[in-house]
Amino acid sequence: MEALQLFNKNETYNGFYVMLMVNRLQMLYFFLIMPRFLIHSYMIWVIIAVGILSQLNILLLSKWFLTRFSSDGYNGFVQLFGKKLVRLLSFIGLFFILLKLFVIMLGFSEMVQIFMFPATDSNWLIFFILLSCLYVAWKGVEKTIRFVVISFFCTFWMFLFFAFFFFPPIAQLSDLYPIIPMELSGDSWKGILLILSSFSGPEFLVFLGPWFKTNNKTFRYLSYGNALTVIEYVSLYMASLFYFGSNYLSKSPFPIVTMGRYFQNPVIERIDMVMLSLELFNIVFAGSIFLLLFYGASKIANGKVDKPPSRVGFLFSVFIILIGMILVNEWIWKADEKQVILLNLQILAGSLSYLVVPIIMIVAMKIKGVNKHETPKENG
Amino acid sequence: MRLRKKMAKKFSIIFIALWLTGCAPFTENNIIEELAPVTFLSLSKGDEGKIKISTILPPLSKEKKSVMTQEVSLIKEGLMDFNLNFYQEMKSGQMRMLIINEDLGKEGIMSVINVLLNDPDISLRIYLIIVKGNFEEYLENQLDKQENLDYSFYRMLKHYEEKNQGEISIVNLHEFKNLLYTPYSDPFLPVFKIENDAISYEGTALFQNDKLVEIITTFDDRIFQLLNNGHYLSVLPIPELEVVLGHVRSKTKVDINKSLSTMTYTVNIDSRIEEYRGEKQIFDPKDLEDLKKEIQSNLEKQTQVLVKKMQELNVDPLQLGIHTLKPFSKPMDEKKWIELFKKMDIKIDYQLNIEPLTDSNAKS
Structure with missing residues (x-):
């Protein structure tokens, strides 16, 4: 039997792949439920503002990608932080990866259950989705990164459909009034964090550095990905304001999918089902990336980084995740009041990781006194 | 060796497919011959706060159609009772119209609207209609003469909705819900009248919140079309x-x-x-x-x-x-x-x- 080659590095991917990955990792789950938390029309400005903040993060990330630490992968981190700290950090990272994976998977399988298979136990759906993630992840990091192209082209055009809602009789300009905040409530902070958390995702690319072929154009590609996300968020949010009006928005649990149900086509009636199924490609892509990250991080945390990846080990970690997910689904996700706790936790964790990870990288580099101009990448 | 591996892969896919159908986690039986996708429901006031639900069954197949009526206190309970009475299972995915009797409208239809909104099977585009007179009786009288009664009625509504041409008020579930829940607005619905075995457009029903308060007809309705609808x-x-x-x-x-x-x-x-x-x-x-x-x-x-x-x-x-x-x-x-x-x-x-x-x- 040949050895499982999860983390092999035979080829590197250029900026185009990085762009797709930034964009798709930002369009995972939160954008589907975001409108029901944002409600007010002035949140459009907040989305744009946070998008600009995210752009700053992207700038930091692109600086990181240009250093040799990035392309060295694990060894690069060890040089920066030292072995012990890396182990500790990857242990903490496990928590962030798990939380994100859980929220995405559980949230999405709940949606699939409600709109597509109402009679099916959601645990089965989780099982099937995770099984497809496992299949993709089994092919290794290289193939998984390549999978982003499929996931991107299956999903990115969907927001264009929502232009339908920008025309009368659905759209009335008064739905967007007042366009500046007239009074701020305590919940506004939550909205900002939610948006920030939705923008999070690209920070995980830090750990995939060895597979990227980075050069001066990387920043541009990363920015394109981020800008596309801002456009998608704003257009989807505006469409939902037009469709529901801000009063009803908070009453609709899955606003974007509900809007999808309003599309009509003489051939396919339930377009929302087709869209949800295609969105699954994106979820599977993100899921498999996170499975690989989880396995990698747990290997580092266990101090077994030098050993080759084993089939049993990888399967075992996926199995643990499956069991964990089913338990969380039964105990937490199904009860709405507990689900909110998990969502809030992810909102906090997502915003935190997105803000902190790039800064830590840059600060650590500064402390080590690395200047990127002095250390051009060899294989770049 | 390689060939055998490929074969093993293919077989495992077949195995998984078979295993999925055998140990199906999908508990609903959706065989088309055993389904009755109803096209409309008609609701009217029953005795002691109950609701009378009627529809035509079977809606699609070329068997003899008949009007079925149930008197129940909850709408979904009515759907269940239809299932117990009829060999096919009712499905609401193809529902196109909800016909509400005037008297029921006067009592408020918020709960009815919420039932429809909560069911992902029911399209947000179904038409809501207020009917003056006994719709069940009309169905029973007309069904023999005009087999595709429900379909032609639906086509009529669809015709006037398509270009939003404002001849008659056409309101679907989504529009009604939005008017109901947005501040500074009240919903309205079209009213059809049943007279001498014929159904005709009568005017527009005005709602205060979810309660029907007034029906405007003839010239008033024409003006309303000009001012608001289309x-x-x-x-x-x-x-x-x-x-x-x-x-x-x-x-x-x-x-x-x-x-x-x-x-x-x-x-x-x-x-x-x-x-x-x-x-x-x-x-x-x-x-x-x-x-x-x-x-x-x-x-x-x-x-x-x-x-x-x-x-x-x-x-x-x-x-x-x-x-x-x-x-x-x-x-x-x-x-x-x-x-x-x-x-x-x-x-x-x-x-x-x-x-x-x-x-x-x-x-x-």
């Missing part, structure tokens, strides 16, 4: 003046003064005279001008009465309150608006633009 009418007969306006297009403009006490409602109408049986010589520009003025004042008077009625009933299907919203100011409290609306002095102003029938420069 802003277009292919014909507008004004019997008092013995004139018919054709291809009427309207543009409305609302101005509210700063103290929010007076509203000027301007309606610009482009039209042409299609029929005239009165005394005037309408080829004479002067007479035409007179007629124009008469039509204008007639429309203003009628609209004034209609709007006054809306103010008295405290319903706002025209969404007049929305015009108080400004991009840079805090929206008014809805209760405050209702108080203002009741007292508001609403001035109606029609600007009529009728295409001359002759070249107005030519000397007669």
Whole structure:
């Protein structure tokens, strides 16, 4: 039997792949439920503002990608932080990866259950989705990164459909009034964090550095990905304001999918089902990336980084995740009041990781006194 | 070796597929021959607060159709009872219309709307209709004569919705829900009347929140179509003046003064005279001008009465309150608006633009 080659590095991917990955990792789950938390029309400005903040993060990330630490992968981190700290950090990272994976998977399988298979136990759906993630992840990091192209082209055009809602009789300009905040409530902070958390995702690319072929154009590609996300968020949010009006928005649990149900086509009636199924490609892509990250991080945390990846080990970690997910689904996700706790936790964790990870990288580099101009990448 | 591996892969896929069908986590049986995708439900008031639900079964297959009725206290309970009575299972995915009896509408239909909204199977595009008279009886009488009764009715509604042409009020679930839940607006629905085994469009039902309070008919309804729904009418007969306006297009403009006490409602109408049986010589520009003025004042008077009625009933299907919203100011409290609306002095102003029938420069 040949050895499982999860983390092999035979080829590197250029900026185009990085762009797709930034964009798709930002369009995972939160954008589907975001409108029901944002409600007010002035949140459009907040989305744009946070998008600009995210752009700053992207700038930091692109600086990181240009250093040799990035392309060295694990060894690069060890040089920066030292072995012990890396182990500790990857242990903490496990928590962030798990939380994100859980929220995405559980949230999405709940949606699939409600709109597509109402009679099916959601645990089965989780099982099937995770099984497809496992299949993709089994092919290794290289193939998984390549999978982003499929996931991107299956999903990115969907927001264009929502232009339908920008025309009368659905759209009335008064739905967007007042366009500046007239009074701020305590919940506004939550909205900002939610948006920030939705923008999070690209920070995980830090750990995939060895597979990227980075050069001066990387920043541009990363920015394109981020800008596309801002456009998608704003257009989807505006469409939902037009469709529901801000009063009803908070009453609709899955606003974007509900809007999808309003599309009509003489051939396919339930377009929302087709869209949800295609969105699954994106979820599977993100899921498999996170499975690989989880396995990698747990290997580092266990101090077994030098050993080759084993089939049993990888399967075992996926199995643990499956069991964990089913338990969380039964105990937490199904009860709405507990689900909110998990969502809030992810909102906090997502915003935190997105803000902190790039800064830590840059600060650590500064402390080590690395200047990127002095250390051009060899294989770049 | 390789070949064997490939074979093993293929077999495992087949195995998984078989295993999936055997140990199916999908518990619903959706074999098409065993389903009855109902196209409409008709709700009316039953005894002691119950609801009478009826529909035609089987909806699709070429068997003899019959009207089924259940009296239940909950709508979904009614669907369950249909299943117990009929060999096919009811599915609501193809539901196109919900027909609500006038009496039920007067009691409020919020709960009915919420049932529909909560079921992801039911399309948000289903039409809501108010019916005056006994719809079940009409179905039973007509079913023998006209087999695809429900379908042709649906096609009629769809025809008028398509281009939003405003001949009759067509409201789907999504639109109704939005009008119901948005502040400063009240929903409205089309009303159909059953008389002598025939069903015909009667007018528009105005709702205060979810309760039917008034049905506007004939000329009032025509004006309502002009003001709100579609802003277009292919014909507008004004019997008092013995004139018919054709291809009427309207543009409305609302101005509210700063103290929010007076509203000027301007309606610009482009039209042409299609029929005239009165005394005037309408080829004479002067007479035409007179007629124009008469039509204008007639429309203003009628609209004034209609709007006054809306103010008295405290319903706002025209969404007049929305015009108080400004991009840079805090929206008014809805209760405050209702108080203002009741007292508001609403001035109606029609600007009529009728295409001359002759070249107005030519000397007669």
